Amino acid sequence: MKGMTIIVKSVSSWVKMLVLLFGIYITIFGHLTPGGGFAGGVILACSYILLMLAFGREYAEENLSLCVASKLDCVGALLFAAVALCGFIYGAAGFFLNFVHQKWQAGQGSALKLVSGGTIPLSNIAICLKVGASLFMIVLILSVFRADSSSGKEEVS
Amino acid sequence: MLYAMCFFLFVIGLYCALVKKNMVKIVIGIMIMEYSVNLFLVMLGYRAGGVAPIVGKDEFDAVSGMVKSSFVNSSVDPLPQALVLTAIVISLGSLALMISICIRTYEKYGTFDITQIRRLKG
Amino acid sequence: MSVPLPVFVAIPLVTAFLLPLFSEKRRFGATLLANIATGALLVGAIASIGQSGVYRVGKWPIPLGINLVLDGFSGLLILTVSVVSFAAMLFSADYMERYTAKPKYLSLFLLMVTGMNGVVLSGDIFNLFVFLEIASIASYALVGFGCGHEELEASFKYMVLGSIASMFILFGIGLVYGNTGSLNMAYISQAIAGRGLNRGLLFALGLFVAGFGLKAALVPFHAWLPDAHPSAPAPISAMLSGVLIKALGVYALIRVVFNVFGITIQLGWVLLILGVLSMVAGGFLAIGQLDIKRLMAYSSISQLGYVVMGIGLGGLIIAEGGNPAWAKLAILGGLFHLINHAVYKSLLFLTSGSVEFSTGTRRMDQMGGLSKVLPITRATCTIASASIAGVPPFSGFWSKLILLIAAVQAGFVWLGAIIVFVAVLTLIMYLKVQRYVFLGELPENLQGVEEKRGSMTFAMVLLAYFCVLMGLLLLVPGLKATVLDPAVDVLVGGLSYSSRIIAMP
Numbered sequence: 089m090k091g092m093t094i095i096v097k098s099v100s101s102w103v104k105m106l107v108l109l110f111g112i113y114i115t116i117f118g119h120l121t122p123g124g125g126f127a128g129g130v131i132l133a134c135s136y137i138l139l140m141l142a143f144g145r146e147y148a149e150e151n152l153s154l155c156v157a158s159k160l161d162c163v164g165a166l167l168f169a170a171v172a173l174c175g176f177i178y179g180a181a182g183f184f185l186n187f188v189h190q191k192w193q194a195g196q197g198s199a200l201k202l203v204s205g206g207t208i209p210l211s212n213i214a215i216c217l218k219v220g221a222s223l224f225m226i227v228l229i230l231s232v233f234r235a236d237s238s239s240g241k242e243e244v245s
Numbered sequence: 246m247l248y249a250m251c252f253f254l255f256v257i258g259l260y261c262a263l264v265k266k267n268m269v270k271i272v273i274g275i276m277i278m279e280y281s282v283n284l285f286l287v288m289l290g291y292r293a294g295g296v297a298p299i300v301g302k303d304e305f306d307a308v309s310g311m312v313k314s315s316f317v318n319s320s321v322d323p324l325p326q327a328l329v330l331t332a333i334v335i336s337l338g339s340l341a342l343m344i345s346i347c348i349r350t351y352e353k354y355g356t357f358d359i360t361q362i363r364r365l366k367g
Numbered sequence: 368m369s370v371p372l373p374v375f376v377a378i379p380l381v382t383a384f385l386l387p388l389f390s391e392k393r394r395f396g397a398t399l400l401a402n403i404a405t406g407a408l409l410v411g412a413i414a415s416i417g418q419s420g421v422y423r424v425g426k427w428p429i430p431l432g433i434n435l436v437l438d439g440f441s442g443l444l445i446l447t448v449s450v451v452s453f454a455a456m457l458f459s460a461d462y463m464e465r466y467t468a469k470p471k472y473l474s475l476f477l478l479m480v481t482g483m484n485g486v487v488l489s490g491d492i493f494n495l496f497v498f499l500e501i502a503s504i505a506s507y508a509l510v511g512f513g514c515g516h517e518e519l520e521a522s523f524k525y526m527v528l529g530s531i532a533s534m535f536i537l538f539g540i541g542l543v544y545g546n547t548g549s550l551n552m553a554y555i556s557q558a559i560a561g562r563g564l565n566r567g568l569l570f571a572l573g574l575f576v577a578g579f580g581l582k583a584a585l586v587p588f589h590a591w592l593p594d595a596h597p598s599a600p601a602p603i604s605a606m607l608s609g610v611l612i613k614a615l616g617v618y619a620l621i622r623v624v625f626n627v628f629g630i631t632i633q634l635g636w637v638l639l640i641l642g643v644l645s646m647v648a649g650g651f652l653a654i655g656q657l658d659i660k661r662l663m664a665y666s667s668i669s670q671l672g673y674v675v676m677g678i679g680l681g682g683l684i685i686a687e688g689g690n691p692a693w694a695k696l697a698i699l700g701g702l703f704h705l706i707n708h709a710v711y712k713s714l715l716f717l718t719s720g721s722v723e724f725s726t727g728t729r730r731m732d733q734m735g736g737l738s739k740v741l742p743i744t745r746a747t748c749t750i751a752s753a754s755i756a757g758v759p760p761f762s763g764f765w766s767k768l769i770l771l772i773a774a775v776q777a778g779f780v781w782l783g784a785i786i787v788f789v790a791v792l793t794l795i796m797y798l799k800v801q802r803y804v805f806l807g808e809l810p811e812n813l814q815g816v817e818e819k820r821g822s823m824t825f826a827m828v829l830l831a832y833f834c835v836l837m838g839l840l841l842l843v844p845g846l847k848a849t850v851l852d853p854a855v856d857v858l859v860g861g862l863s864y865s866s867r868i869i870a871m872p
Binding site for chain 2: 121122124126199200219226229230
Binding site for chain 3: 271275285339347350354362
């Protein structure tokens, strides 16, 4: 898959870091402003999709390959499950307990500041990793289908 | 009245999913149905003259550590918004699966027309 | 509660996300890990027989947070799901060696088990919807797993109808929230009891019956099942027909109708008519089939009609104020038939998978005389066919007898006649299977087939033992009181579900 013209390539090489940073901002401040894990993950995936559209699929695949994205996806989900299962340390009735806010004095912070939600920012970061990696993999795999089938259609019975 | 319009959009999506013959149009019909249900859920929480359910410094009483009751009495219900976020994520996953099955079916049969894709009968 | 309830959802979910980290070369490790997960679920399900409790996730009190509920009905279904998924996972250790991407198959299988456990344990109606979607989307992908011509067509049709059903259910949930102001099933049922049914709630009830009926493949909504179940790989057909349509369709429908809305005379008649239509239509459509798995898929529709008819009959008797003993008997028959059918229908699909693995074909007119070369498959298939047809010492006979007694005693003699008629149809269709597949002459192109010993035969023999032992579940009074009676009491109690849940510590 070819990339686009030189203007698009040079502008997007500057803009991609802004988009990535914006996605990370939406994720981390998810417990204070609208957004959170899912919206931040979509914006993170969009920065890689911008890379794919401007430079071509092979460049994006070298940058973040399919194997690495798949492993990031699993790591994100396992991190979310670990945050939920850590509640079991505080008794059998503690699945998904917000132990950072309720049990640790240092984790309480003050209201409306960055350190105040307890386990909510940790869950947001895990979901952002998972959603970003998954969406990028979906778009990459669907574009692979089209590229292969247009060349091999004579062989399909 | 507005809720009936949501249901009308739902019926349009249902008609499209059941009557059309192109696979991609059927997928679009299902997506219209999902958007109409999400719209219905968000409209459920509306309160006339309400504010967005975001707590800032003004709505927060720093002395007692709780949200002011004037905010609670005037804000829009935030629970349907959380339901809609979850429903949007679910429909995204479902859409990705439907599109990839459409693409694979096109590779095998060479057409998107469901009347031509009828090997299973009886 | 000896086993904390989130364990049933957390174990398969964490394993499902550990498995894609295994590459193709380490298939054996992935298979071992998946089997350990289903074995742990089975141990947990057996440890929670006869217990009940409410688990508040995150220690949030009930109207603010989500709760997980284990009562008699949920416990019965958790046990069924665990047994069938354990056997199907053992079977797929050998059966799926022919496919590529086996770790991804195992991961999707465990996601489907997560979804089913979540639906059964959930006490909050939107939580039920989310887990229903997890299980449904995993099953759409699993039906099309082989990526051949027929699998893709079947998967697309299943996915379109399944998505339409999910949208009906979500619209119904929105209407219920708008009218009652709560998402917790206990609080919704109290609000409906206090306020009565207005037009919005009646419409929501209709949407729920349509949506859950589509998931359960009751007769006006059954169009996806005869295409989806044959095209799936055999262990997935066993899971779909054995537990998925029951946990997602029948369980959710009964929970919403009996415990949240409360059973009325019209609802009882609706369930009864849907059940009778399914029984008769499924039976007639199954007899002419030549594809072995398609015949079994139609007979699933017919047997599920028995379950819904039995429970509808019990509900109708309760709503009319008739003798409660006959209502309890009808509901006992329906629930016992549900768990029986889960065991013997999954065994039938596993044996058909073994036949297809050895011979390479699914058409019965191309097979014959396989009893000499596939002895264990033949023995287990005969046991399962005898159970489903209602031959006396096996479990299917007892559940149909209970349903027949309840129908005749409650005054519905025409219903008793239909039960006997469909039982005769079931006997005919399974005699046809036995005759075409196992008896007769072995054709020349199948002379060299042999049975593959190992995990496939072990799984089939395990389920065959369960088939034989299920009859004891009814006859031994101690087992019946711990396993079946609490489930019956939950349904007969109906609206007392809400006060019990709110009162529990």
